[in-house]
Amino acid sequence: MPVSRPYGTMRAMADLTSLFLAPQDPFADASGHAVSQVLRELKIIGDTLGDDLYRAGDNFSRHVVFAGCSPHLVMEPPEGGSRRFCHVALHGPFAQPKLVTGPNTVKPRCPHCRKRFDDWREHLQQWLRNGQQVRCGHCGTVNSVHTIDWREHALSGRYLIELRNVFPGEATPSDVFLQTLEQESKMPWRYAWAAYLDID
Incomplete structure (x- = not known):
């Protein structure tokens, strides 16, 4: 069932950043089941960490393409509860598009x-x-x-895929990732970098 939230935005954790994907049409209603199936088939997500929260899968770094020299990727939750590691959160569907920005939004x-x-x-x-x-x-x-x-530094959508612990400009989704999402959801997708989302 769509979630309703005031003013069409969500609280973001500004000190942590993510790569987000959403349907190109921010008002489109994507199927959460189809999206999660794509993420599992491509092995972008692994085991469940919580509600709509997943470990990075075996092919996370294959379909989240990092620029330049390969960075040191933290794939396991650090001790002490830090969220500075690669994992995936799914948000929505929402009744209206939600906008997420970040500290580096242009x-x-x-x-x-x-x-x-x-x-x-x-x-x-x-x-x-x-x-x-x-x-x-x-x-x-x-x-x-x-x-x-928003020039790929903020994103709106009724359904959002959040690939966490990715810095702005550091990585982009692979062509295969975007093409598979489009094929399975019957709509094109886009991406942007913004701050982690906390959904209350």
């Missing part, structure tokens, strides 16, 4: 005139309360906060 752009929203952090909560609408001060067009161009 200034989004108007999808029509490409003008940047320089003061977006100051206005975000107002946008979310105001019917989730954003008016461009340059060209005057009105867009949903979920469809302005």
Whole structure:
């Protein structure tokens, strides 16, 4: 059953970052069953750690492609309860799209005139309360906060895949991962980097 949350956003842990995937259409209703099947078949997820929380599977580092020199990946939960290790969280489905940002989220752009929203952090909560609408001060067009161009540093969706402990720009999903998600869910997907999500 879809979960309803105020203002279309979720609380993020700003000091920890993740790679997120969501349907390209933020209003689309993805099948959680189909998504989890893809993650299991590709071995991106392993054993369950909790509700909708999974260990990284054997092929996590194959389908989460890290740039440059291979980083030291922590795959097992550290002692003391730290969440600084690679694992996967699934969020949704939600009644409305949820927006997640992070400490490194860049200034989004108007999808029509490409003008940047320089003061977006100051206005975000107002946008979310105001019917989730954003008016461009340059060209005057009105867009949903979920469809302005967040330039892969924020993401909206009714269903979110969170690949945890990935720094912004450090890794991207493999072509096979994205193609398989599209085939099984019948819709294209996109990705972005943002902060860990805590769902209360």
